[in-house]
Amino acid sequence: MSSRSNVDRMPEPPASARQRRKEQRPGEIIEAALEEFARRGFAATRLEDVAERAGVTKGTIYFYFKDKEELFKAAARSSLAPALGEIEALGANFEGSAEELLRLHLRAIYPKLVKNPRARQILRLLIAEGPQFPELVDFYYRDIISHGLAILRRVIERGVKRREFRRTRATDFPQVVFGPVLAAIIWSLLLAKQHPLDFDAYANTHVDLILNGLKARKGK
Numbered sequence: 001m002s003s004r005s006n007v008d009r010m011p012e013p014p015a016s017a018r019q020r021r022k023e024q025r026p027g028e029i030i031e032a033a034l035e036e037f038a039r040r041g042f043a044a045t046r047l048e049d050v051a052e053r054a055g056v057t058k059g060t061i062y063f064y065f066k067d068k069e070e071l072f073k074a075a076a077r078s079s080l081a082p083a084l085g086e087i088e089a090l091g092a093n094f095e096g097s098a099e100e101l102l103r104l105h106l107r108a109i110y111p112k113l114v115k116n117p118r119a120r121q122i123l124r125l126l127i128a129e130g131p132q133f134p135e136l137v138d139f140y141y142r143d144i145i146s147h148g149l150a151i152l153r154r155v156i157e158r159g160v161k162r163r164e165f166r167r168t169r170a171t172d173f174p175q176v177v178f179g180p181v182l183a184a185i186i187w188s189l190l191l192a193k194q195h196p197l198d199f200d201a202y203a204n205t206h207v208d209l210i211l212n213g214l215k216a217r218k219g220k
Helices: 001-009 015-040 049-052 060-063 066-090 096-113 117-132 132-163 177-191 198-214
Strands: none
Touching: 001 015, 015 049, 015 060, 015 066, 015 096, 049 060, 049 096, 066 096, 066 117, 066 132, 096 117, 096 132, 096 177, 117 132, 117 177, 132 177, 177 198
């Protein structure tokens, strides 16, 4: 029998390998979509482009995702939701002070979100194209931003109840606590070449600034 016949009769991968490949496919499509969104922007990205980059047919994308908007949402969730879940889990069984917990949360945000290139790409896209696609901004606020704000609000409330923190408007506006994080991401998007940030030093400054505003003062 010739070598060509042997090649023609090579067995197909076992069912377990095909199943693993099928389970990995949504992740491969999301990865391709992120690359196309970063390259072209949301409006200009076509599912045909994503399919070509992922090595699948356009119909395969529709098997997993209803449309381009749902693919973007899946990409945002896969890029940001696990990081938020890890940050939230830091306080699940934490027995230390609220100050220690807030320091832990804020310092975790920088490596998991600010230094996360996917998080920066998604925010850049929303800043540039959000007015054209308000449903994507609504999704981003509902599923990502509001989750992060809720985590910070709980830590602040914990500190107030324990009399470690003063009752301030920060409990009503945790955006003030989170604001320097967004500022760092936007700075890195626009001005990193002109003035790169030392994120570790910036994070420490952020923590000190917030705690100096929150910590209870003696005699009050």
